[in-house]
Amino acid sequence: MNNIAFLEKKAYDLRKKVLDTCIRAKTGHVTSSMSCAEIMSVLYHGGILRYDPKRPDWADRDRFILSKGQASPMLYAVLADAGFFDEAQLKAFAQKDGQFGVHLQQSVPGAEITCGSLGQGFGFAAGMALAAKMDLKNHMVFTLLGDGENQEGSIWETAMFASHNRLNNLVAILDRNYQCVLDFTENFLSLEPVDKKWEAFGWNVIRVEGQSVPALLDALHGLRSRRRPNPTIVIADTTKGAGIDSMSCIPLWHGAAPAGDAATLAVAELERNSPHA
Numbered sequence: 001m002n003n004i005a006f007l008e009k010k011a012y013d014l015r016k017k018v019l020d021t022c023i024r025a026k027t028g029h030v031t032s033s034m035s036c037a038e039i040m041s042v043l044y045h046g047g048i049l050r051y052d053p054k055r056p057d058w059a060d061r062d063r064f065i066l067s068k069g070q071a072s073p074m075l076y077a078v079l080a081d082a083g084f085f086d087e088a089q090l091k092a093f094a095q096k097d098g099q100f101g102v103h104l105q106q107s108v109p110g111a112e113i114t115c116g117s118l119g120q121g122f123g124f125a126a127g128m129a130l131a132a133k134m135d136l137k138n139h140m141v142f143t144l145l146g147d148g149e150n151q152e153g154s155i156w157e158t159a160m161f162a163s164h165n166r167l168n169n170l171v172a173i174l175d176r177n178y179q180c181v182l183d184f185t186e187n188f189l190s191l192e193p194v195d196k197k198w199e200a201f202g203w204n205v206i207r208v209e210g211q212s213v214p215a216l217l218d219a220l221h222g223l224r225s226r227r228r229p230n231p232t233i234v235i236a237d238t239t240k241g242a243g244i245d246s247m248s249c250i251p252l253w254h255g256a257a258p259a260g261d262a263a264t265l266a267v268a269e270l271e272r273n274s275p276h277a
Helices: 004-025 030-034 037-045 069-081 087-092 120-134 153-164 194-200 213-220 260-272
Strands: 063-066 141-146 170-176 204-209 232-237
Touching (some): 004 087, 004 260, 037 213, 063 069, 063 120, 069 141, 120 153, 194 232
Parallel strands (some): 204 232
């Protein structure tokens, strides 16, 4: 389904699930999750990813790798929304001995890997794409990167590897929210012109407004036809904390969940910025 209003509403619903989950747990990477809500809505509900929630290990499924593993609350939320498990299980997020870790846990139905260290998931994704090529499989591999990750050498090693091996079944999406842990990326270690850098590494580059459902659909639709021999990266310009004004573009909200008055304000702002407001 690719109805624009439906997908925008899904993005809001995912943000609400994430915020409620993290407030309850008193932890979680809220702002990192908020920036990729439209991306995850389009992937899982916009007809991009091929999956079967009743068969998480279906051999012909597309693989989705959350390389920015700190945004696990958003992946957990969309997997619950897609029917991989009961949404009530999200109450176990960040609880002792639970499967819903603050960083991504493979034990969660629909999660392909355990991930948290920056730059780690991208290598897994490239390996899966190469394995699919060697086994003559037609499924795609999608991976979501954080822009703080793009300061890691392992990202660029993998970018070279994927281009060299002509992994046109690999699609990376860069959540370009311009922030890392303690500062804005351009203050800490500048990435721009990030599109030209990926082009120089042999990738097909598409740059879009990452909070725009129509732009994301246009960018991701048709990639399965693999008209190009090289891998593709969609650079999605986003806002960290999108939907919650008081938490947006403030680096020190990284990895934190609001509490008390801040939580009340966050809930109210998210509701005010909802598609039906």
